[in-house]
Amino acid sequence: MQIWINGTEHGLDGAPTVADALSASGAPERGIAVAVDGDVVPRARWAGHELAEGARMEILTAVQGG
Amino acid sequence: MVENEPLVVGGRKFGSRLVMGTGGASNLEILQRALVASGTELTTVAMRRVDVSGGTGLLDLLRRLGIEVLPNTAGCRSAAEAVLTARLAREALETDLVKLEVVADEQTLLPDPIELLDAAEQLVDDGFTVLPYTNDDPVLARKLEQAGCAAVMPLGSPIGTGLGIRNPHNIEMIVDRATVPVVLDAGIGTASEAAQAMELGCDAVLLATAVTRAGNPERMAHAMRLGVEAGLAARGAGRIPRRYWARASSPEREDG
Numbered sequence: 001m002q003i004w005i006n007g008t009e010h011g012l013d014g015a016p017t018v019a020d021a022l023s024a025s026g027a028p029e030r031g032i033a034v035a036v037d038g039d040v041v042p043r044a045r046w047a048g049h050e051l052a053e054g055a056r057m058e059i060l061t062a063v064q065g066g
Numbered sequence: 067m068v069e070n071e072p073l074v075v076g077g078r079k080f081g082s083r084l085v086m087g088t089g090g091a092s093n094l095e096i097l098q099r100a101l102v103a104s105g106t107e108l109t110t111v112a113m114r115r116v117d118v119s120g121g122t123g124l125l126d127l128l129r130r131l132g133i134e135v136l137p138n139t140a141g142c143r144s145a146a147e148a149v150l151t152a153r154l155a156r157e158a159l160e161t162d163l164v165k166l167e168v169v170a171d172e173q174t175l176l177p178d179p180i181e182l183l184d185a186a187e188q189l190v191d192d193g194f195t196v197l198p199y200t201n202d203d204p205v206l207a208r209k210l211e212q213a214g215c216a217a218v219m220p221l222g223s224p225i226g227t228g229l230g231i232r233n234p235h236n237i238e239m240i241v242d243r244a245t246v247p248v249v250l251d252a253g254i255g256t257a258s259e260a261a262q263a264m265e266l267g268c269d270a271v272l273l274a275t276a277v278t279r280a281g282n283p284e285r286m287a288h289a290m291r292l293g294v295e296a297g298l299a300a301r302g303a304g305r306i307p308r309r310y311w312a313r314a315s316s317p318e319r320e321d322g
Contacts, residue, residue, distance in 0.1 A: 006115040026118040031125045033113075033158035040153045058115065060154045062125050064097070065112025066087040066138040066165060066274060 004056045018046040018057065027059045034059055073270050075247055076163065076195035076216035078134070080107045083264070084294045085136065085249060087274025091283065094127055100277050101131055104287035110136045110165055110274070113155050125159070136197070138165040143178070145185035152189055164189060165219070165272075166198040175225040179206050183213060190214035199251050202232075204239040211246050218244060219251035219272060222263065226275045228255030234266055241267035257286075257293030264297025265305070 002011055005025050012024060018034055018041050034041045035058045041049050051057065072079040086106040091097035101109060109128060128135055137155030142148040145168060152164040168185055170178035177200055189196045195216045200206055202220040210218050220240055223229035230253060231237060241248050250263035251272040260271045271294050280286035 025116075027116045031158055032116055033154040033156075035150065035154055038150065040150070040157055042157060058154075060113045060151075061116045061158060062111040062135065062137065062155075063114045064088040064091060064124055065114075065140050066089055066110030066136075066167075 001051075001053045003051050003054065006057075006059055012051075016051050018049045018051065021051060021057055022046065022059065025059060028061070032059055032061045073247060075108075075197065078163075078195075080134075080270075082107045082291075083270040083298060084260070084291055085109065085251075085270055085272040086277065086287075087272065088124065088278070089140075089274045090278035092278075094123055096283055097278070098127055098131070100283040100287040101127075101133060102287075103284045103291065104277065105291045106133060108134045108136050110138045110272070111159075112138055112140045113151050113158070134163070135159050135161060136163050136165050137161065138199075139167045139185075142168050142185075143170070143181070144168065145181045145188065148181070148185040149188050149192075152185075152194060153192070156194070162193060163195045164197065166196050166215075176221075177201050179203070182206075183209055186210055186213045186215055197249065202236040202240070204236060204243065207240045207248075208243060211244060215246065217247040217249055217269075219249040221252040222250055222259065223253030225252045227253055228276060229253055230255055230259040231262055231266070234262070237263070237266045237268065254290075257289040260290050260293035261297035261300070264294055265301050267301060270294075 002009055037056055072081050073083050082105045084104050084106050085108045086104050087110045137159055139148040139151040142151055148168045168178050168181040169175045186196050186198050190213055197217045197219055198210050198215050199219050207218045222231035247269035249270045249272050250268045254260050254273040254276045263271050277283050277287045
């Protein structure tokens with residue numbers, strides 16, 4: 001199925017969870033946060049939160065600013 | 067306000083009254099030297115999409131230097147965007163501190179007061195320690211305080227302009243009525259302006275560009291530290307009243 005990670009389309013097998021999508025994305029494990037379709041998904045729910053077809057996932061981290 | 071008293075924001079104590087931003091530094095080596103020279107204990111970061119080609123090492127740097135992270139909501143134009151960004155920052159960085167920024171447009175980067183107050187109310191309700199970047203408007207500052215913000219952070223002039231404090235009287239009015247810390251945020255260009263902010267009664271100064279884009283960021287960071295300390299000391303010492311005419315400081319000559 002197809003989902004969007006940080007604006008780029010990705011094809012993932014089966015019924016992927018947030019955790020599956022994170023490992024496919026190559027994002028670091030620490031210092032990040034995830035939103036799916038505009039809502040924060042807390043770290044404790046990454047392994048259980050299944051992504052729907054066409055889900056828009058954002059992975060954010062801290063960068064220089066302010 | 068006594069010189070060696072710590073700055074207290076939302077129950078946290080900071081020995082330094084200079085809050086630094088990390089934006090604009092050309093690399094982490096230069097940023098590290100500037101942060102150390104500034105003596106800061108609290109420093110802002112922005113939240114952006116992960117770059118999978120390699121982390122920036124910024125969080126590791128701040129952790130190594132023992133500096134507390136203050137995530138901002140830079141780039142947000144609505145309350146909804148800012149609230150989501152703050153929640154993501156809390157999740158990623160495990161802090162309830164947030165520098166709340168909701169700007170109206172890219173040309174001025176001035177806060178949108180309506181969206182700002184809305185976001186502040188939502189984030190306070192959600193348990194955040196909210197430090198809003200606000201206009202130098204005593205009315206809005208008071209409303210933000212009443213909404214439960216842990217500090218108010220009025221601008222001296224627009225972000226990145228280095229125009230200093232354009233309306234010192236407004237800053238004084240904000241200070242006089244505030245019961246939470248007042249942090250002068252944005253517009254500082256050089257050390258005398260950081261000192262002026264403290265002389266006006268601000269509790270701390272937040273700056274980034276003035277240091278990170280200075281000819282020598284490390285030396286300017288040191289200068290800013292001294293400016294903040296000098297201004298605080300002068301405020302505590304009690305300046306002389308302004309006079310219209312001269313008043314000799316030497317005794318009159320007796321043969322005159």
